[in-house]
Amino acid sequence: MNLFYNPDISVEDTRFSFDRDESRHIVKVLRKKEGDHIHLTxxxxxIFEAEITLADIKHCTAKITEKTQQPPRDYSLHLAVAPTKMNDRYEWFLEKATEIGVDEITPVICSHSERTKIKPERLEKIIQSAMKQSLSAYLPKLNPAVPLHEFLQEERQGQMFIAxxxxxxxxxxxxxxxxxxQKVTILxxxxGDFSEKEIALALDKAYIPVSLGNTRLRTETAAIVACHTVALTNQKT
Structure with missing residues:
Protein backbone atom coordinates (compact mmCIF):
# COMPACT_ATOMS: atom_id res chain seq x y z
CA MET A 1 0.00 0.00 0.00
CA ASN A 2 1.29 3.44 -0.98
CA LEU A 3 -0.03 6.43 0.95
CA PHE A 4 -0.11 9.93 -0.54
CA TYR A 5 -0.54 13.16 1.41
CA ASN A 6 -2.44 16.32 0.58
CA PRO A 7 -3.77 18.64 3.29
CA ASP A 8 -6.48 20.06 1.02
CA ILE A 9 -8.46 16.88 0.41
CA SER A 10 -11.73 16.75 2.37
CA VAL A 11 -14.58 14.35 3.04
CA GLU A 12 -16.75 16.28 0.57
CA ASP A 13 -14.41 15.59 -2.36
CA THR A 14 -15.33 12.93 -4.90
CA ARG A 15 -12.38 13.41 -7.26
CA PHE A 16 -8.78 14.45 -6.87
CA SER A 17 -5.96 15.69 -9.13
CA PHE A 18 -2.28 15.17 -8.33
CA ASP A 19 0.41 17.74 -8.97
CA ARG A 20 3.13 17.21 -11.55
CA ASP A 21 5.66 15.55 -9.20
CA GLU A 22 3.16 13.12 -7.66
CA SER A 23 1.64 12.35 -11.06
CA ARG A 24 5.06 11.38 -12.39
CA HIS A 25 5.75 9.26 -9.30
CA ILE A 26 2.43 7.43 -9.61
CA VAL A 27 2.69 6.71 -13.32
CA LYS A 28 6.43 6.50 -13.98
CA VAL A 29 7.78 5.05 -10.70
CA LEU A 30 4.85 3.05 -9.32
CA ARG A 31 3.61 2.18 -12.83
CA LYS A 32 -0.02 2.71 -11.91
CA LYS A 33 -2.65 2.58 -14.65
CA GLU A 34 -6.28 3.58 -15.08
CA GLY A 35 -8.40 1.41 -12.79
CA ASP A 36 -5.64 0.91 -10.20
CA HIS A 37 -6.34 1.94 -6.61
CA ILE A 38 -4.27 4.21 -4.39
CA HIS A 39 -4.68 5.70 -0.90
CA LEU A 40 -4.47 9.30 0.28
CA THR A 41 -4.61 11.13 3.60
CA ILE A 47 -7.80 7.83 4.62
CA PHE A 48 -9.25 8.01 1.13
CA GLU A 49 -9.19 5.11 -1.31
CA ALA A 50 -9.25 6.29 -4.91
CA GLU A 51 -9.36 4.75 -8.37
CA ILE A 52 -7.11 6.26 -11.03
CA THR A 53 -9.16 7.68 -13.88
CA LEU A 54 -6.32 9.29 -15.84
CA ALA A 55 -2.75 7.96 -15.63
CA ASP A 56 -0.91 10.94 -17.07
CA ILE A 57 2.63 11.73 -15.90
CA LYS A 58 1.79 15.45 -15.84
CA HIS A 59 -1.77 15.37 -14.54
CA CYS A 60 -2.94 12.18 -12.85
CA THR A 61 -6.55 12.15 -11.64
CA ALA A 62 -8.58 9.76 -9.50
CA LYS A 63 -12.11 9.32 -8.19
CA ILE A 64 -12.58 8.67 -4.47
CA THR A 65 -14.29 5.35 -3.82
CA GLU A 66 -14.04 4.96 -0.03
CA LYS A 67 -13.43 7.15 3.03
CA THR A 68 -12.36 5.86 6.43
CA GLN A 69 -11.20 7.40 9.70
CA GLN A 70 -8.03 5.97 11.24
CA PRO A 71 -8.48 5.63 15.04
CA PRO A 72 -6.31 8.08 17.00
CA ARG A 73 -3.88 6.97 19.68
CA ASP A 74 -5.08 6.89 23.28
CA TYR A 75 -2.36 9.36 24.26
CA SER A 76 -0.69 12.43 22.80
CA LEU A 77 3.02 13.25 22.87
CA HIS A 78 4.70 16.63 22.53
CA LEU A 79 8.50 16.49 22.22
CA ALA A 80 10.39 19.73 22.82
CA VAL A 81 13.89 18.96 21.54
CA ALA A 82 16.89 21.24 21.15
CA PRO A 83 18.28 21.36 17.59
CA THR A 84 21.38 19.23 17.14
CA LYS A 85 24.71 20.56 15.90
CA MET A 86 24.40 18.42 12.76
CA ASN A 87 21.17 18.88 10.83
CA ASP A 88 20.99 15.27 9.67
CA ARG A 89 20.72 14.03 13.27
CA TYR A 90 17.67 16.19 13.92
CA GLU A 91 16.15 15.04 10.65
CA TRP A 92 16.73 11.42 11.69
CA PHE A 93 14.99 12.09 15.00
CA LEU A 94 11.97 13.60 13.24
CA GLU A 95 11.70 10.69 10.84
CA LYS A 96 11.87 8.00 13.52
CA ALA A 97 9.65 9.82 16.03
CA THR A 98 7.00 10.21 13.35
CA GLU A 99 7.19 6.49 12.60
CA ILE A 100 6.94 5.55 16.30
CA GLY A 101 4.23 8.06 17.19
CA VAL A 102 4.46 11.75 18.08
CA ASP A 103 1.83 14.47 17.82
CA GLU A 104 3.79 17.69 18.17
CA ILE A 105 7.43 18.76 17.98
CA THR A 106 8.92 22.05 19.13
CA PRO A 107 12.59 22.87 18.57
CA VAL A 108 13.72 24.67 21.75
CA ILE A 109 16.77 26.92 21.89
CA CYS A 110 18.74 26.46 25.11
CA SER A 111 21.72 28.13 26.79
CA HIS A 112 24.09 25.42 25.53
CA SER A 113 22.58 25.12 22.05
CA GLU A 114 25.18 25.17 19.28
CA ARG A 115 22.50 25.54 16.61
CA THR A 116 19.78 28.14 16.93
CA LYS A 117 18.14 28.06 13.48
CA ILE A 118 16.29 25.34 11.61
CA LYS A 119 14.89 24.95 8.09
CA PRO A 120 11.19 24.23 8.66
CA GLU A 121 10.39 23.55 5.00
CA ARG A 122 12.85 20.66 4.79
CA LEU A 123 11.83 19.30 8.19
CA GLU A 124 8.16 19.37 7.17
CA LYS A 125 8.96 17.28 4.09
CA ILE A 126 10.79 14.72 6.23
CA ILE A 127 7.83 14.46 8.60
CA GLN A 128 5.40 14.07 5.71
CA SER A 129 7.54 11.37 4.11
CA ALA A 130 7.81 9.45 7.40
CA MET A 131 4.05 9.69 7.96
CA LYS A 132 3.38 8.20 4.51
CA GLN A 133 6.03 5.50 4.92
CA SER A 134 4.56 4.39 8.25
CA LEU A 135 1.00 4.44 6.81
CA SER A 136 -0.18 6.86 9.47
CA ALA A 137 -3.02 9.26 8.68
CA TYR A 138 -1.94 11.78 11.31
CA LEU A 139 0.68 14.40 10.49
CA PRO A 140 2.68 15.58 13.51
CA LYS A 141 2.69 19.35 14.03
CA LEU A 142 6.07 21.05 13.74
CA ASN A 143 6.15 24.31 15.69
CA PRO A 144 8.54 27.22 15.10
CA ALA A 145 11.75 27.18 17.14
CA VAL A 146 11.45 29.09 20.42
CA PRO A 147 13.76 29.86 23.36
CA LEU A 148 13.30 27.36 26.17
CA HIS A 149 12.29 30.02 28.68
CA GLU A 150 9.43 31.07 26.39
CA PHE A 151 8.31 27.48 25.94
CA LEU A 152 8.22 27.03 29.70
CA GLN A 153 5.93 30.03 30.11
CA GLU A 154 3.13 28.31 28.18
CA GLU A 155 0.58 26.41 30.22
CA ARG A 156 0.21 22.73 29.39
CA GLN A 157 -2.08 19.91 30.36
CA GLY A 158 -1.11 16.37 31.27
CA GLN A 159 2.27 15.07 32.36
CA MET A 160 5.39 17.18 31.88
CA PHE A 161 8.95 15.86 32.04
CA ILE A 162 12.47 17.19 31.64
CA ALA A 163 15.17 14.64 30.77
CA GLN A 182 -2.36 10.97 29.10
CA LYS A 183 -1.09 14.05 27.30
CA VAL A 184 2.69 14.03 27.68
CA THR A 185 5.30 16.75 27.15
CA ILE A 186 9.00 15.87 27.32
CA LEU A 187 11.94 18.28 27.21
CA GLY A 192 25.75 20.22 26.39
CA ASP A 193 22.58 19.41 28.37
CA PHE A 194 20.34 21.96 30.02
CA SER A 195 21.93 24.58 32.25
CA GLU A 196 21.27 24.45 35.98
CA LYS A 197 19.14 27.58 35.63
CA GLU A 198 17.04 25.95 32.90
CA ILE A 199 16.53 22.80 34.97
CA ALA A 200 15.49 24.90 37.97
CA LEU A 201 13.06 26.90 35.83
CA ALA A 202 11.47 23.70 34.46
CA LEU A 203 11.13 22.22 37.94
CA ASP A 204 9.53 25.46 39.10
CA LYS A 205 6.96 24.96 36.32
CA ALA A 206 6.15 21.47 37.70
CA TYR A 207 8.17 19.47 35.15
CA ILE A 208 9.23 16.12 36.58
CA PRO A 209 12.98 15.35 36.26
CA VAL A 210 13.60 12.01 34.55
CA SER A 211 16.39 9.76 33.35
CA LEU A 212 16.24 7.76 30.12
CA GLY A 213 18.69 5.08 31.21
CA ASN A 214 22.10 4.40 32.70
CA THR A 215 24.13 5.75 29.77
CA ARG A 216 24.49 9.27 28.42
CA LEU A 217 22.62 9.63 25.13
CA ARG A 218 22.93 12.04 22.24
CA THR A 219 20.10 14.51 21.88
CA GLU A 220 18.46 12.69 18.96
CA THR A 221 18.87 9.29 20.63
CA ALA A 222 17.38 10.56 23.87
CA ALA A 223 14.38 11.93 21.99
CA ILE A 224 13.76 8.59 20.29
CA VAL A 225 14.14 6.66 23.55
CA ALA A 226 11.63 8.99 25.19
CA CYS A 227 9.22 8.62 22.27
CA HIS A 228 9.50 4.84 22.31
CA THR A 229 9.12 4.65 26.09
CA VAL A 230 5.84 6.56 25.92
CA ALA A 231 4.61 4.40 23.04
CA LEU A 232 5.46 1.13 24.83
CA THR A 233 3.85 2.30 28.07
CA ASN A 234 0.64 3.01 26.17
CA GLN A 235 0.71 -0.20 24.14
CA LYS A 236 -2.35 -2.34 24.68
CA THR A 237 -1.81 -5.98 25.56
Whole structure:
Protein backbone atom coordinates (compact mmCIF):
# COMPACT_ATOMS: atom_id res chain seq x y z
CA MET A 1 0.00 0.00 0.00
CA ASN A 2 1.29 3.44 -0.98
CA LEU A 3 -0.03 6.43 0.95
CA PHE A 4 -0.11 9.93 -0.54
CA TYR A 5 -0.54 13.16 1.41
CA ASN A 6 -2.44 16.32 0.58
CA PRO A 7 -3.77 18.64 3.29
CA ASP A 8 -6.48 20.06 1.02
CA ILE A 9 -8.46 16.88 0.41
CA SER A 10 -11.73 16.75 2.37
CA VAL A 11 -14.58 14.35 3.04
CA GLU A 12 -16.75 16.28 0.57
CA ASP A 13 -14.41 15.59 -2.36
CA THR A 14 -15.33 12.93 -4.90
CA ARG A 15 -12.38 13.41 -7.26
CA PHE A 16 -8.78 14.45 -6.87
CA SER A 17 -5.96 15.69 -9.13
CA PHE A 18 -2.28 15.17 -8.33
CA ASP A 19 0.41 17.74 -8.97
CA ARG A 20 3.13 17.21 -11.55
CA ASP A 21 5.66 15.55 -9.20
CA GLU A 22 3.16 13.12 -7.66
CA SER A 23 1.64 12.35 -11.06
CA ARG A 24 5.06 11.38 -12.39
CA HIS A 25 5.75 9.26 -9.30
CA ILE A 26 2.43 7.43 -9.61
CA VAL A 27 2.69 6.71 -13.32
CA LYS A 28 6.43 6.50 -13.98
CA VAL A 29 7.78 5.05 -10.70
CA LEU A 30 4.85 3.05 -9.32
CA ARG A 31 3.61 2.18 -12.83
CA LYS A 32 -0.02 2.71 -11.91
CA LYS A 33 -2.65 2.58 -14.65
CA GLU A 34 -6.28 3.58 -15.08
CA GLY A 35 -8.40 1.41 -12.79
CA ASP A 36 -5.64 0.91 -10.20
CA HIS A 37 -6.34 1.94 -6.61
CA ILE A 38 -4.27 4.21 -4.39
CA HIS A 39 -4.68 5.70 -0.90
CA LEU A 40 -4.47 9.30 0.28
CA THR A 41 -4.61 11.13 3.60
CA UNK A 42 -5.09 14.74 4.62
CA UNK A 43 -3.00 14.26 7.76
CA UNK A 44 -6.01 14.64 10.04
CA UNK A 45 -6.84 10.96 10.38
CA UNK A 46 -8.79 10.48 7.15
CA ILE A 47 -7.80 7.83 4.62
CA PHE A 48 -9.25 8.01 1.13
CA GLU A 49 -9.19 5.11 -1.31
CA ALA A 50 -9.25 6.29 -4.91
CA GLU A 51 -9.36 4.75 -8.37
CA ILE A 52 -7.11 6.26 -11.03
CA THR A 53 -9.16 7.68 -13.88
CA LEU A 54 -6.32 9.29 -15.84
CA ALA A 55 -2.75 7.96 -15.63
CA ASP A 56 -0.91 10.94 -17.07
CA ILE A 57 2.63 11.73 -15.90
CA LYS A 58 1.79 15.45 -15.84
CA HIS A 59 -1.77 15.37 -14.54
CA CYS A 60 -2.94 12.18 -12.85
CA THR A 61 -6.55 12.15 -11.64
CA ALA A 62 -8.58 9.76 -9.50
CA LYS A 63 -12.11 9.32 -8.19
CA ILE A 64 -12.58 8.67 -4.47
CA THR A 65 -14.29 5.35 -3.82
CA GLU A 66 -14.04 4.96 -0.03
CA LYS A 67 -13.43 7.15 3.03
CA THR A 68 -12.36 5.86 6.43
CA GLN A 69 -11.20 7.40 9.70
CA GLN A 70 -8.03 5.97 11.24
CA PRO A 71 -8.48 5.63 15.04
CA PRO A 72 -6.31 8.08 17.00
CA ARG A 73 -3.88 6.97 19.68
CA ASP A 74 -5.08 6.89 23.28
CA TYR A 75 -2.36 9.36 24.26
CA SER A 76 -0.69 12.43 22.80
CA LEU A 77 3.02 13.25 22.87
CA HIS A 78 4.70 16.63 22.53
CA LEU A 79 8.50 16.49 22.22
CA ALA A 80 10.39 19.73 22.82
CA VAL A 81 13.89 18.96 21.54
CA ALA A 82 16.89 21.24 21.15
CA PRO A 83 18.28 21.36 17.59
CA THR A 84 21.38 19.23 17.14
CA LYS A 85 24.71 20.56 15.90
CA MET A 86 24.40 18.42 12.76
CA ASN A 87 21.17 18.88 10.83
CA ASP A 88 20.99 15.27 9.67
CA ARG A 89 20.72 14.03 13.27
CA TYR A 90 17.67 16.19 13.92
CA GLU A 91 16.15 15.04 10.65
CA TRP A 92 16.73 11.42 11.69
CA PHE A 93 14.99 12.09 15.00
CA LEU A 94 11.97 13.60 13.24
CA GLU A 95 11.70 10.69 10.84
CA LYS A 96 11.87 8.00 13.52
CA ALA A 97 9.65 9.82 16.03
CA THR A 98 7.00 10.21 13.35
CA GLU A 99 7.19 6.49 12.60
CA ILE A 100 6.94 5.55 16.30
CA GLY A 101 4.23 8.06 17.19
CA VAL A 102 4.46 11.75 18.08
CA ASP A 103 1.83 14.47 17.82
CA GLU A 104 3.79 17.69 18.17
CA ILE A 105 7.43 18.76 17.98
CA THR A 106 8.92 22.05 19.13
CA PRO A 107 12.59 22.87 18.57
CA VAL A 108 13.72 24.67 21.75
CA ILE A 109 16.77 26.92 21.89
CA CYS A 110 18.74 26.46 25.11
CA SER A 111 21.72 28.13 26.79
CA HIS A 112 24.09 25.42 25.53
CA SER A 113 22.58 25.12 22.05
CA GLU A 114 25.18 25.17 19.28
CA ARG A 115 22.50 25.54 16.61
CA THR A 116 19.78 28.14 16.93
CA LYS A 117 18.14 28.06 13.48
CA ILE A 118 16.29 25.34 11.61
CA LYS A 119 14.89 24.95 8.09
CA PRO A 120 11.19 24.23 8.66
CA GLU A 121 10.39 23.55 5.00
CA ARG A 122 12.85 20.66 4.79
CA LEU A 123 11.83 19.30 8.19
CA GLU A 124 8.16 19.37 7.17
CA LYS A 125 8.96 17.28 4.09
CA ILE A 126 10.79 14.72 6.23
CA ILE A 127 7.83 14.46 8.60
CA GLN A 128 5.40 14.07 5.71
CA SER A 129 7.54 11.37 4.11
CA ALA A 130 7.81 9.45 7.40
CA MET A 131 4.05 9.69 7.96
CA LYS A 132 3.38 8.20 4.51
CA GLN A 133 6.03 5.50 4.92
CA SER A 134 4.56 4.39 8.25
CA LEU A 135 1.00 4.44 6.81
CA SER A 136 -0.18 6.86 9.47
CA ALA A 137 -3.02 9.26 8.68
CA TYR A 138 -1.94 11.78 11.31
CA LEU A 139 0.68 14.40 10.49
CA PRO A 140 2.68 15.58 13.51
CA LYS A 141 2.69 19.35 14.03
CA LEU A 142 6.07 21.05 13.74
CA ASN A 143 6.15 24.31 15.69
CA PRO A 144 8.54 27.22 15.10
CA ALA A 145 11.75 27.18 17.14
CA VAL A 146 11.45 29.09 20.42
CA PRO A 147 13.76 29.86 23.36
CA LEU A 148 13.30 27.36 26.17
CA HIS A 149 12.29 30.02 28.68
CA GLU A 150 9.43 31.07 26.39
CA PHE A 151 8.31 27.48 25.94
CA LEU A 152 8.22 27.03 29.70
CA GLN A 153 5.93 30.03 30.11
CA GLU A 154 3.13 28.31 28.18
CA GLU A 155 0.58 26.41 30.22
CA ARG A 156 0.21 22.73 29.39
CA GLN A 157 -2.08 19.91 30.36
CA GLY A 158 -1.11 16.37 31.27
CA GLN A 159 2.27 15.07 32.36
CA MET A 160 5.39 17.18 31.88
CA PHE A 161 8.95 15.86 32.04
CA ILE A 162 12.47 17.19 31.64
CA ALA A 163 15.17 14.64 30.77
CA UNK A 164 18.54 15.92 31.96
CA UNK A 165 21.93 14.42 32.83
CA UNK A 166 22.69 16.00 36.22
CA UNK A 167 23.35 12.85 38.26
CA UNK A 168 23.53 14.64 41.62
CA UNK A 169 19.98 15.91 41.17
CA UNK A 170 16.95 13.73 41.91
CA UNK A 171 15.60 12.00 38.83
CA UNK A 172 13.11 9.22 38.12
CA UNK A 173 13.12 6.69 35.31
CA UNK A 174 10.66 7.89 32.69
CA UNK A 175 8.96 4.51 32.31
CA UNK A 176 8.08 4.53 36.01
CA UNK A 177 6.27 7.86 35.80
CA UNK A 178 4.33 7.63 32.54
CA UNK A 179 0.58 7.20 33.04
CA UNK A 180 -1.12 5.56 30.01
CA UNK A 181 -3.72 7.55 28.14
CA GLN A 182 -2.36 10.97 29.10
CA LYS A 183 -1.09 14.05 27.30
CA VAL A 184 2.69 14.03 27.68
CA THR A 185 5.30 16.75 27.15
CA ILE A 186 9.00 15.87 27.32
CA LEU A 187 11.94 18.28 27.21
CA UNK A 188 15.18 17.03 25.63
CA UNK A 189 18.24 19.29 25.85
CA UNK A 190 21.20 20.00 23.53
CA UNK A 191 24.54 18.17 23.42
CA GLY A 192 25.75 20.22 26.39
CA ASP A 193 22.58 19.41 28.37
CA PHE A 194 20.34 21.96 30.02
CA SER A 195 21.93 24.58 32.25
CA GLU A 196 21.27 24.45 35.98
CA LYS A 197 19.14 27.58 35.63
CA GLU A 198 17.04 25.95 32.90
CA ILE A 199 16.53 22.80 34.97
CA ALA A 200 15.49 24.90 37.97
CA LEU A 201 13.06 26.90 35.83
CA ALA A 202 11.47 23.70 34.46
CA LEU A 203 11.13 22.22 37.94
CA ASP A 204 9.53 25.46 39.10
CA LYS A 205 6.96 24.96 36.32
CA ALA A 206 6.15 21.47 37.70
CA TYR A 207 8.17 19.47 35.15
CA ILE A 208 9.23 16.12 36.58
CA PRO A 209 12.98 15.35 36.26
CA VAL A 210 13.60 12.01 34.55
CA SER A 211 16.39 9.76 33.35
CA LEU A 212 16.24 7.76 30.12
CA GLY A 213 18.69 5.08 31.21
CA ASN A 214 22.10 4.40 32.70
CA THR A 215 24.13 5.75 29.77
CA ARG A 216 24.49 9.27 28.42
CA LEU A 217 22.62 9.63 25.13
CA ARG A 218 22.93 12.04 22.24
CA THR A 219 20.10 14.51 21.88
CA GLU A 220 18.46 12.69 18.96
CA THR A 221 18.87 9.29 20.63
CA ALA A 222 17.38 10.56 23.87
CA ALA A 223 14.38 11.93 21.99
CA ILE A 224 13.76 8.59 20.29
CA VAL A 225 14.14 6.66 23.55
CA ALA A 226 11.63 8.99 25.19
CA CYS A 227 9.22 8.62 22.27
CA HIS A 228 9.50 4.84 22.31
CA THR A 229 9.12 4.65 26.09
CA VAL A 230 5.84 6.56 25.92
CA ALA A 231 4.61 4.40 23.04
CA LEU A 232 5.46 1.13 24.83
CA THR A 233 3.85 2.30 28.07
CA ASN A 234 0.64 3.01 26.17
CA GLN A 235 0.71 -0.20 24.14
CA LYS A 236 -2.35 -2.34 24.68
CA THR A 237 -1.81 -5.98 25.56
Missing amino acids: NGNGR HCEEEKERFFLQQKIIPG IGPE
